[in-house]
Amino acid sequence: MLANLKELSEKLGLSQTTVSRALNGYPEVSETTRQRVIDAAREHNYAPDSSARRLATGKTRTIGHVVPISKHDMINPHFTDFIAGAGAVYNRRGYDMLISVVDADKETETYRAMKRNRRVDGVIVHGPVASDARPGLLHSLGLPFVVHGRTLQDDDSYSWVDVNNRRAFAEATRYLIGLGHRRIALVNGWEHMVFARRRREGYEEALREAGIAVDPLLMSSNEMIEPVGHEAMTAFLASDDPPTAVLVASALSALGVMGAVREHGLVPGTDISIISYDDKLSFLDIGPDGMGLTVIRSGIGEAGRHCADMLIDMIEGRRGIVHMLLEASLVPGTSTGPPAGVAVSGKSAAGR
């Protein structure tokens, strides 16, 4: 139970310098002494004081995450899985994770404070919006950062990890078109969020390729929670010319969409096709192994791991600006099939 380096070195009859070097793996110390020091440290349960070490080195070995909390006290459910991924990396590489939950309008000030107090070595930026001020701010502060997602412009001036949302939604749309669908609805997230915007672009791109007109009546953009998905889908189904397929932007929204579909007495995969984006939330599996939906999947935990590794590499000077575009994969479930009318004729035609 030794408090500090001084006492430990005295007990060993060595200087603090040598003990410190031995413990930190410096090469110039003899193997015998190193072993002696390590044993003594373990025996006396010694470990360096993190504050003292930080003061001496100037490195905090801490990564900050600012979590803005908006009016409805809503905190992004994806966040949990992201930090689970990032946290594992921090752990492995000897970094700490500092999370600051702040009012949405105080986010800027929080970054400034983190820099001023030298509280962290870098930060992860979550949920970029179309014209996001944070990259510029962090640049001017000189605080290393990695963005989870991308802004719309100047995204080559900083490091990011993003999913190819545009392609993911284009492919999902093509998949539905390939099945014979032409009335395809989109239940999207708020489009000031860049990922939502790109998803719509991908969706529209695929429609245009196929010569299908983009119908604003088949698109909704809103919060990604159950009741909202429910409401959007209910409205679509009540329209004059309802969709035969729908693309959903999140697992939570998909819950609501499924509810609406069921209430209308429709069977997913037969009467209507559903594809949802799936972040692989640990507590809610909407994919084939869970609720059975056809999904476009890209793990958010994986994104967290990449962000963490990239940021640490950057902080340690091993890497500069990097862009990582993860591809989502379409995983077929039971919620997709040919449109109701086409299905039978198409299949029987092929069968004969």
Next chain:
Amino acid sequence: MLANLKELSEKLGLSQTTVSRALNGYPEVSETTRQRVIDAAREHNYAPDSSARRLATGKTRTIGHVVPISKHDMINPHFTDFIAGAGAVYNRRGYDMLISVVDADKETETYRAMKRNRRVDGVIVHGPVASDARPGLLHSLGLPFVVHGRTLQDDDSYSWVDVNNRRAFAEATRYLIGLGHRRIALVNGWEHMVFARRRREGYEEALREAGIAVDPLLMSSNEMIEPVGHEAMTAFLASDDPPTAVLVASALSALGVMGAVREHGLVPGTDISIISYDDKLSFLDIGPDGMGLTVIRSGIGEAGRHCADMLIDMIEGRRGIVHMLLEASLVPGTSTGPPAGVAVSGKSAAGR
């Protein structure tokens, strides 16, 4: 853009001591100088280096949360809302939140390391199990802590914030009994978690009071996720003597239970009654304003706030061991009513 106290004090023609005192609100400094110092600090964007301050004071002003991650990479979805609540308090009181995501079997070592490195002033313990080693460990380490929940024994030797789970489930059960139900099922969480155990006790207590036999065939204890709730409820409904009501331990389980009920063509509130525990998850509202269920509700964010306040009070020496038992409240929705048979006769009898 002044780096440190020294430069700032030189620029002001004052000693570091005076500047430090002025900034930290010590009373012995004159109001004029204090104002001058504060203005200069703001002008030069000065704030003390957190590591240096921590080294000098011996206080880290940091609270640790250890998040064990188990085999399935499952991370408790409630966690997000808890830290949103706790984080707001940390923020307000000038504390930082350190989150350590570790393999479940490394939790003990993580607490030890936090103490050894003097990394935090205290920790919050999540998800206590029946015979939990953590309170004992933290006690012996001399690391202040507050438990969210309680262990089964020795829960007066440490501070905790818990919901009166026993009473909550007893009252919910009584409510159902009052409506005329006698076959009441329980879809519970894993019962090595103390809160789940207490919930079952409350449920059984109310049954016994009413002279209803506890039927093991009406109880399930498992992970609190959608598919598991679905499976449990499906099994209950398929039995010879199916329940007319069910008590569910979490919002996610309730999702599955609702699905099973619907698939059996039953209408909640009419054909079968459902009451679910509701942690007020920010992203999933199963209560009357959302999915409409009758719920037993106690906010998990509130629990987070209390834990944080209690721990800080304890660290700052303002408070000793405190126990806070929050009462959940039953919020009637549309998922409860008299049992199908009893309903009509009961009502009509009363009407005449």
Next chain:
DNA sequence: TTGTAAGCGTTATCAC
């Protein structure tokens, strides 16, 4: 009311 100087527990820079 203000200042001097001694810590706090490390790591880093030189010597030897």
Next chain:
DNA sequence: GTGATAACGCTTACAA
């Protein structure tokens, strides 16, 4: 290989 010694940037007795 090892050891003095000076930072690191702050707080806090103790003096004045």
